[in-house]
Amino acid sequence: MLTRGIRGAITLESNDKKSIKEATVELVDTILDKNNVEIENIAFAIFTVTSDINADFPAKYAREYCGFENVPMMCYREMDVDGAIKMCLRALICVNTTKNQKEIKHQYLKGAAKLRPDITE
Secondary structure, three states: OOEEEEEEEEEEEOOOOOHHHHHHHHHHHHHHHHHHHHHHHHHEEEEEEEOOOOOOOHHHHHHHHHHOOOOOOOEEEOOOOOOOOOOOEEEEEEEEEEOOOHHOOOOEEHHHHOOOOOOOO
């Protein structure tokens, strides 16, 4: 098996725990579903948020609601670049898989779809 990274992003409506929870669960569940990922095949996950999101940690909700109890995770803040998308949560989930790079289905949801219009369904 190889280790492949699966990317995704989603925008939030507001900076509160409920919005962070809902966005994290929706993004993680979509990434896992679209790529047929079994949790035991996840090597690690990294979450980033833009500077306008600080009400809670996305990894907390991946652990509590997505079955990531034993998945190593970290949360970081995105670079604050002028003109960049706001209220955005991003994920990089690294999985052990036999899929090649072209078979990986990255997921960009809601307002984050404009980040990668070339691959958004």
